[in-house]
Amino acid sequence: MSGGGLTVGELLPRLLEAYGVDTVFGIPGVHNVELYRGLPATGIRHVTPRHEQGAGFMADGYARVTGKPGVCFTITGPGLTNILTAMGQAYADSVPMLVISSVNRTEHLGAGQGRLHELPSQRAMAAGVAAFSQTILHPVQLAEALARAFALFASARPRPVHLEIPVDVIAQLAGDLAADGLLGAAWPLPGRPAPDPAAVARAAALLRAARSPLMVLGGGAVEAGDVAMALAERLGLPVINTINAKGLIPRGHPLAAGENMAAEPLRHALRDADVVLAVGTEFGETEHYPGPTPLAINGALIRIDLDPEQLVRQFRAAVPMVADARLALSALLAAVESGGASDGAGRAAELRVRMDAQQPAWIAPHRRLMDAIDAALPGAIIVGDSTQPVYAANLFFRPEAARSFFNASTGYGTLGYGLPAAIGAKIAAPARPVVALVGDGGALFTLTELAAAVEARAPVVVILWNNGGYGEIRGYMMDRGIEPIGVDLVVPNFVTLAQGFGCAGRRVTGATDLRAALREAAGRDVPTVLEIDERAGFGE
Template identity: 35%
Template sequence: MQRPLGAQISHALKARGVEVIFGIPGVHNIEMYRGIEEAGIRHVLARHEQGAGFMADGYARASGRPGLCYLITGPGFLNATTALGQAYSDSVPVLALASCLDETAHRRGQLHQMLDQVGAGRAVCDWSEEARTPSAAYGLIDRALTEFATRRARPKAIHLPITALGALAEPAPAPRAAPGLPEVGFAGMTRVVEAVLAAERPLFIFGGGARGGAAVIPDLLRMTGAASFTTFAGRGLVPADTPLHFGAMLARPDAQRVVNEADLVVALGCELTEVDLWRADLGYDGRMIRVDIDPELLTGEGVQGDAGALLRAMAVAIPARTEDRAPCWDATEVAATKVRWRAEIAAERPGLASVIAALQAVMPEDAMIFSDMTQFAYAALELWDLPQGAAWHHPSGFGTLGYALPAAIGGSVARPGLPTVAIAGDYGLQYTLPELGTAVELGLSLPILVWDNSELGEIRDAMVGAQIAPNAVVARNPDFIALAKAYGARAAQPGTSVELKDAVAEAFHAPVPTLIRMARGLS
């Protein structure tokens, strides 16, 4: 039967598998809220639209399904564009539905008016379009969900005029099954297999896009005798104790030398950009085969398709062709290289290695971690070996501060009953600190680890390294313990590694989130 379009959209989303929406209601988008409860969709109330966008991002990363956020016209949508930009750079399926004004060319001075809301979305999203009719709204929703399932996932924005949202509309058509990601064909798979088996020192680099093949990666490495790296997004795909695995240390200056010892590099589901390498490029001159669903990344010798599906196919094809090969690299040399690199990191960031080790020892194997742009995370991304299948989500590309807490909330909502952790710095936490109220409201057993060095430590170090007198890198922090308690959360300030472990273990079973302040001098 006919209902206002806002209500019909809720029913359409539910029919297409949407279970949770993050957002903030406002006078312009209340029609979007008319049908949420009737449709059986859960709504999570954020404290700021940027937080709602980050929650949708965290939900998508944790669940593997699209994350949705409801936004209001003008400033509400703009507040979320930072989160949408982060989702774009990290290939996260986030769909933003925002109200918009009916007409802006002639009428001026309207509430929340801006020059080009749709155009603002195009600056940070895969696409941003206005739906002026019910059929356009339903069609754009289906287009977004289909593209999430069949190509590189990037955020989309749909803008809905206020009058259209309140007008009666027919129901959306029944959802159609979407095809999956494109798979590498037999010829492409054969080319990769033959290249690997012909190489004397093959090297695999696994990115986040290879996660669908995680289960077979250990067997594949054993069968081929290859060495491996992961990008930061691919951590957890290779067991840490794999003898020929170099870890997520492509950013080490010496890694370029190691990569050039290979006569074949197979890069699966990774961009290998500046934020993976912290240099202009991989610096490899030999033969490289790249496997990715995004044709833009397939420069040189590339194979388009789902890297995870290819890995699963290779694990079947290789035993049919040959017996397991002897290791093509020296495991003793790999281990020694990793020890040397770890010592470098510990020296670069004094005091962090021991705290990271303490946290790693107490972390459940199925924990999902969301980190912010902070020195603690920068060190941990290289030093913290994840169990296979575990996941650590970091705002790598766009590099947004304030990501960890709201994204962890979204991740917790997606994985009820499973351990989720937020790691933030003292400065970045304050970007989205009010979302602590949402976490308390939801009753999340969420440890929020805050590295408090009372300054912008990374920027200070960069200034010193550039021979610039450190300036504007120290800010007065609030009393984080008192602030957490004011929100109704628990708080702890451990002074030793043992106390830190105890605080984290307790936080996983607490009825509300726990803010754990880790200060310099933690022993």
């Protein structure tokens, strides 16, 4: 079959489908409309958000649930700048995302002639929140650029990739790419990197000799939970998980030690461990809030990560290992038969008791909230914004499975993430209940995406914690003797707004009421907004 009759815009969807892409989040415009010409010839679903930032957050939620890259189409200029915030969140949290934008005609690039949507260099803007950003200047470059992107998603630390195509190149005929095997065909991709056998041997020797070892699991271990727990059980390793690793440790597992590294018991355990095995974590600031309190690791650190630069940040590793988490942990499991004298279950139980004793009183209503979700919607995917219920859940909540709890309070820490990311999660897993935890301040960033959810038949449940403005910042200012300014907002009637978008909506007054409302919401085919007024209290 000859590719001579296909334009670049028509070829692109075929190549995306060849790499397994089944959904694209995007907004068509004059500059990128030729990207849409070829979509009907594929099985790719198109979802239209109401803002490009929403497109990026939807792609992020989709990617975190599936492990596949979320794909976005944007227009030149404002479309690209609108999505940069979402790319920043994905970059910080190592989420695979492919953003494909148009850009001005080739002969107009960098000319500064006041063209529609013109920027001095939108590729340079995107490069700061991407693994790489590339301009496709000729049709033959398209297949190689896509292969480069999907190779990164397959084998390296996953982060956003940006490809921009000038409007004249989008409309060009692709030429006889079939002769080179490029038309509609995915390139063979590299596998995940295996660990260095010498590094495995050194790590295994340290673990066998350890008397008070610990394991720390980060988001980079999300596909290796079973192997990680098998190794922990064999060696008696208490396990600390980061926020992005929630669900890797089974609920009630005797080796579960906790998840807030800012808490004194876990900080001391990390400091005093003779060996720490850290997998896929950057020990980021947002993993040891409140504070943040500096962490110390005095024992030997074994560090496994896909990113070689990450292995030499913050802490000096005795054994740095560039490798896929599953391959590295499997190699370690094969190299050790048993551990030393570590009573892992006993140490983990002691840490849990001490952690429970130090939980702050303010999280009590949020425990009731999370318990209500658990009871009414078992197995739900819970997606959070930067809001008080999420900050609390980060400290104690344990989902049933990996890829079931994530939020924007980590890494980049953006507002407005929760609702659109939950929509992306629901599109990725339509059979599972999906709950968005948002505050009234953050909801106003992206509330219009309720229209996109109705249109996409994505019946997410939105639990909206209303404290009359930016409550967390208000408290932060008051604690520091700063008169609160700019934090008390005009808050709309969210129930009325939800109904105006074609959603269900009502206020709930306590945990019992919330459980009933969640069960009702599970039977609907449109989103449901459940508003909780913090000022009225949230009891049973």
